[in-house]
Amino acid sequence: MSNVKFRITREQRPTAEPGALGSISVKGDNYYWRLDNRSKNHFLGKVGMTREEMYEAYYALMAGLDDKVTLAGLFRRWIEEAEKPENEGSYSPDTVADTANYIGKVKAQFGDRSVESIEHVEMVEWLKHLRNDVSYYVAKNARAYCQTVLGWAQDTGLIKHNPAANLRPIKVTKAVTERRKERKAKVLTWEEFDYAFERAKPALKIAMLLGGLCGMRIADCAKVQMSDLGELGIEVEQSKTGVAQIKQWNPRLKTILHWRDQQKLAKSARTALHRDRVGKEYRKMRVNLRELYDAGVEFESLIFNEQGRAYTKDSLIRMLSDLRAELREEGFDLWWGTHEHKRLFATTYGVEVGGDLEKIKAATGNSDERVLRECYVRGIPVVPTITGQSNQAAFMQQSYGENVTFVANWH
Secondary structure (H helix, E strand, O other): OOOOOOOOOOOOOOOOOOOOOOEEEEEOOEEEEEOOOOOOOEEEEEOOOOHHHHHHHHHHHHHHHHOOOEHHHHHHHHHHHHOOHHHEOOEOHHHHHHHHOOHHHHHHHHOOOEHHHOOHHHHHHHHHHHHHHHOHHHHHHHHHHHHHHHHHHHHOOOOOOOOOOOOOOOOOOHHHHHHHHHHHHOOOOHHHHHHHHHHOOHHHHHHHHHHHHHOOOHHHHHOOEHHHEOOOEEEEEOOOOOOEEEEEOOOOHHHHHHHHHOOOOOOOEEEEEEEOOOOOOEEEEEEOHHHHHHOOOOOOEOOEOOOOOEOOHHHHHHHHHHHHHHHHHOOOOOOOOOOHHHHHHHHHHHHHOOOOHHHHHHHHOOOOHHHHHHHHHOOOOOOOOOOOOOHHHHHHHHHHHHHOOOOOOOO
């Protein structure tokens, strides 16, 4: 059990609270328990029961639920565990958030069935369905997250049967292969970047500049705060690698402040002041956010929506997808993924430094040379070779082969 406390409404709050995931609420004359807002309520007893009776009913309910551990429930438990302060640094916030996004998918497929009842072959068939009918990448991620969560559950004794054990890697479909070929053939150029940039919304312009000029992931672009902007540049900490950097200012990068001023703000936004202690109604007022902004009231986020709140990574990705659709209608179509701006930065910088991977790693914050080569700098994986030579060939290599110098083609 976790140490998260119950949140019990009304005046029937007990003086002591047992530790567990979830919360207890009162509906009518009954107590109910549920794991989270997406889970169903479980009856505990009638209002007026003693604290000891409520605890007894709760622990009896937990014992019954432990016999039927659902896959979606394990996902939520893993997320709760990953977010504990003592586990800080074990998983990146993006990994935890991405895992949470798959709760709905496993819930839709397996419902309230216990993990013990899910067969390995069912997991395989589900992943095949995702690959063929949804997306190769969705299937790949689903496999990875299921293996992580179920592996953790098995290691901690929550389950004995792991239907995700020994799942084979998702095979690449023909459609994905064709898209990869297209990606290698169509690398985003600065001319194409600028053409799309002129048609982008101000918020997306800022994200494109951070990605193309600084090599930042789109998730990190969404998190930039005004307090991160310093005299030397933009202070960032990469969400995946944890690498801290200062992205040095240059004339074009400084235009993000101009585009920030161009972002739309609601003229009549409802702002909650505080909750009334007696009822559940919020006291609200309508404010003109544009007037507040123009008057010097500062919002925390560099990129914000019409309500003055930070855009999420998913919101920026949707905005990018909408822009691609608009450009496609103009006959301007190319392979353009969410990492393409960082890839453009890495490739351009690679040309400037003569292909020095150490300098490119330092600039991008990537520590894995293989990932850098495969995903960003060139888009073509580097694979090992074997010597495979006769004695005569070995003699020839000793004579002149070791003096050959190869120059990488970065274009």
